[in-house]
Amino acid sequence: MKHRLAERTKVIGMTKIEESLRIIEQHPDIISLGAGEPDFPAPPNVIKSAEKFLERGYTHYSPLQGRLELREELVKKLKKDNGIHANPDEIIVTCGSKEAILLTVLSLVNPKEEVVIPDPGYIAYRPIVELIGGIAKSLPLREEDGFEVHPEILKKSITRKTKLIIINTPSNPTGTVLSKKILEEVADIAIDKNLMIMSDEAYEKLIYDNSKHVSIGSLNGMQDRVITIQSFSKTYAMCGFRVGYAVANTDLIKEMKEFKICTTLAAPTFAQLAAVEALKNSSNYTKMMLKQYDRRRKLIVKRLNEIPRMSCTVPKGAFYAFPNIKNYKMSSDKFSDFLLKKAKVVGIPGTEFGKYGEGYIRFSYVTAYKRLVEALNRIENSLRKL
Ligand SMILES: Cc1ncc(COP(=O)(O)O)c(C=O)c1O
Incomplete structure (x- = not known):
């Protein structure tokens, strides 16, 4: 048929x-x-922790926004590692950071509005934007710039229809780590054009040589304008646990939470609890x-x-x-x-x-x-x- x-x-x-x-x-x-x-x-302690919680009967749904003990632990982590000062209401736990990307785009972008995406960039951005009727506009990343965002090229990619800029540091597929200087320029552009930024930091802990990961959400005046997306998948080799999260202002998190009803409802309960163990004891x-x-x-x-x-x-x-x-x-x-x-x-x-x-x-x-x-x-x- x-x-x-x-x-x-x-x-x-x-x-x-x-x-x-x-x-x-x-x-x-x-x-x-x-x-x-x-x-x-x-990590073995994370696996043990998951087993322990499953045995104890943590087999039920978790609250839509994620379990409080995980969000409280993330508050500490974000402050210490990223210089982001958030409270638990400003965090939503998702099924992998992939879902956080979807919830961000669902909450911010209307059909026909434009989202600037890195190109080459993570494979999921374009289809997620296009699925909801948005327009994904490539931001060319050039080898001669070390695949960093070039501020002048970024300015040219922005039109009156642009709503959101997606950045990804460290980058999949290029491995580029965006410098603080470039992030400051991106932040200035977003303020000037009144745009939101989604910063995908799934690989934040995988950094080599003397490079440093900088969260654009930690820069002066950016907290309300940035949705920071992070994950347990790469940092703790927990891809199959499906735990990620978004950090944003409470109004936006509230909307993202409402969309959770139509997506996964909640990340797996035992996996969220095992994620707390990862944050505490797996560095x-x-x-x-x-x-x-x-x-x-x-x-x-x-x-x-x-x-x-x-x-x-x-x-x-x-x-x-x-x-x-x-x-x-x-x-x-x-x-x-x-x-x-x-x-x-x-x-x-x-x-x-x-x-x-x-x-x-x-x-x-x-x-x-x-x-x-x-x-x-x-x-x-x-x-x-x-
Ligand atoms: C740049 C980037 N962001 C997000 C993700 C999603 O990862 P997860 O949903 O497992 O957190 C990936 C996965 O490969 C990725 O490469």
């Missing part, structure tokens, strides 16, 4: 990421550098993961830069490398197909992250060191034969 589907089903097509997942399942000899989640399990686990990622990051950047015709800027955050492959005179899509076929390695074409991702490919390094070495050997060998 042919279903008469809604028009909005056309907004979201099959992504290359899903396609690769399907191929990897069928071919165990393929090495995936496509994943977007830690290869580490959740060493994050440090352990970060050390491993850093070792792999150094390896991948060095090896990619040794391959003729490829160049890779040094990512300062997250767990992705985003090399330039323009000298191969192949589209990103073709390049990724080539690697899959000849090297048996999955990389995600830059165009999956927006049209300005053309000429790049994303490799994640959430893969054991030895396997990463093998993947890089295969990539290099296949490209040297070209």
Whole structure:
């Protein structure tokens, strides 16, 4: 039977990421550098805590806005780590930060209004904006600027219809960490044009070298204008627990809370309680993961830069490398197909992250060191034969 589907089903097509997942399942000899989640399990104390709460009967719904003990712990964390002074009413706990992004856009954007999104940028922004009838306007991020936001380009992307600017630091897919100076310029633009900013900080703890994560919501006068989005997924390898949150002014949080009735109602209760344990007692686990990622990051950047015709800027955050492959005179899509076929390695074409991702490919390094070495050997060998 042919279903008469809604028009909005056309907004979201099959992504290359899903396609690769399907191929990897069928071919165990393929090495995936496509994943977007830690290869580490959740910290043992977090798992124990989840078990304990499940055994104690915490199997019911939680309040729409999230459990108070978690929001109270987040108040302390936001103050200490991010310089954001919020109270529990200004926080909503969500099913992963992905839901927080959806609730933000639902609460702020009318059909036909514009949202500036980073390009290349996280794959979910465009479909979420378009699903609700908004217009996603690409903000080109250029390699020559280290994939930072260029304030003049940002100004040009803003029109009378713009409502919201989305920024993401550290960035998926480029690994760029936005500097305080750039964030201050973005903040000035938002104030000048009377716009809101959604700051996606899902990778805030995955920062290398001497870089520093700055939350734009902590800058002077920005607290009411910024929705800060953070997550337990990457910091504590808790992707499957589905706990994220948004921090914003109480009026906005109230609206987001109302939309929760139509989305997930609440994040899983036991997972929220285990998240409290993560905040209190798992920072060493994050440090352990970060050390491993850093070792792999150094390896991948060095090896990619040794391959003729490829160049890779040094990512300062997250767990992705985003090399330039323009000298191969192949589209990103073709390049990724080539690697899959000849090297048996999955990389995600830059165009999956927006049209300005053309000429790049994303490799994640959430893969054991030895396997990463093998993947890089295969990539290099296949490209040297070209
Ligand atoms: C930039 C960015 N934001 C948000 C998310 C959503 O993560 P979660 O919903 O698990 O918190 C991801 C996941 O890959 C991401 O890369």
